[in-house]
Amino acid sequence: MSSLFRYIEACGSLSPSEAMLSGADFLLLSQLAYADFPESAATFGDALEGALLLPPSPRRFGFEHKNDRRLIAETAKSRRFSALAFLGFREKFDAEGACQFAALALQWDEETAIVAFRGTDQSFAGWKENFMLAYRSPVPAQALAVSFVAEIAERFHGSLILCGHSKGGNLAVYAAAFSEAPVRRRVREVVSLDGPGLSPADARRAEFLEIRDRVRVYIPRASLVGLLFENPPGSVYIRSRAPALQHYPYMWRIEGCDFVPVGAPTRFNAYLARTLRRFVCGMPPEMREAYVEALFKVVSSAESESVPEMLKVWRKSVPRVLGATLGIDRETRRLFRRVFWIFLRAASGRMT
Incomplete structure (x- = not known):
């Protein structure tokens, strides 16, 4: 209980x-x-x-x-x-x-x-x-x-x-x-x-x-x-x-x-919280916004409004999301790479 x-x-x-x-x-x-x-x-x-x-x-x-x-x-x-x-x-x-x-x-x-x-x-x-x-x-x-x-x-x-x-x-x-x-x-x-x-x-x-x-x-x-x-x-x-x-x-x-x-x-x-804070603070606001918009552009390809709704039709929604990721434009891929490296630097900064 x-x-x-x-x-x-x-x-x-x-x-x-x-x-x-x-x-x-x-x-x-x-x-x-x-x-x-x-x-x-x-x-x-x-x-x-x-x-x-x-x-x-x-x-x-x-x-x-x-x-x-x-x-x-x-x-x-x-x-x-x-x-x-x-x-x-x-x-x-x-x-x-x-x-x-x-x-x-x-x-x-x-x-x-x-x-x-x-x-x-x-x-x-x-x-x-x-x-x-x-x-x-x-x-x-x-x-x-x-x-x-x-x-x-x-x-x-x-x-x-x-x-x-x-x-x-x-x-x-x-x-x-x-x-x-x-x-x-x-x-x-x-x-x-x-x-x-x-x-x-x-x-x-x-x-x-x-x-x-x-x-x-x-x-x-x-x-x-x-x-x-x-x-x-x-x-x-x-x-x-x-x-x-x-x-x-x-x-x-x-x-x-x-x-x-x-x-x-x-x-x-x-440690993880400090890493995430360092990760976020390491990006200028415009990059944070661009990253969030790119992320939810991919999520919107599921054509669902909520997690429960998406999971009900996961056989359709998951391939759509994966397809959107594979078909993402070069600029957005570059943005994801930059964000990933910022995260790695933030994490390694704590470990050293």
């Missing part, structure tokens, strides 16, 4: 006043942000019941649908979450514009609202937007995150806590840092759950430095995602039950009502 389900069993009967917010609470809310909700509802329980009536997202794998729907149903019955006021849900998906965004907001108590941002789904648009973090700021989802937080801040006048898993963690940090100053001052805490950090340029800006001490980052010990780009120092490393699925929230270890901490990331993952 997933630790998230055990957490609901152990702590779901505790009201917000009976137990302080924990990392497990933020993980649960961030995981629920992968579901689609009605835009408005009186309580979070009503919104969760509404989510069960909506068709499952085609951009999620079947095993994720099963776990997500069970988590929705069990959270809807819990005393801890069901009676919370629901402040809204927003979602935007634009395959052409490489935009994949969703967020929900609820009122935790009289003084605090929580905004949970969705991470990357299995759409190619979502993955392309992830890659765009390497050369563009803001990406579309980051701009939408700032807008949604401003909307919630206008309707709710207390403190704000922003959280998210994967890219959702990046959106939470970005929205906290680059909201208007009056909103930024109301952000009490930011929780990034294995989310990539900000770009080096954004991490040096005064707005981020103002909120940096309010950012809490949780990273499974052998995960790579949360080590990418620039997260603040002091990340908390935690245990996951699945060596090959460290990023997957349902595998994170929870004992009692919180995560199980460990001392540090694995040496290999720390």
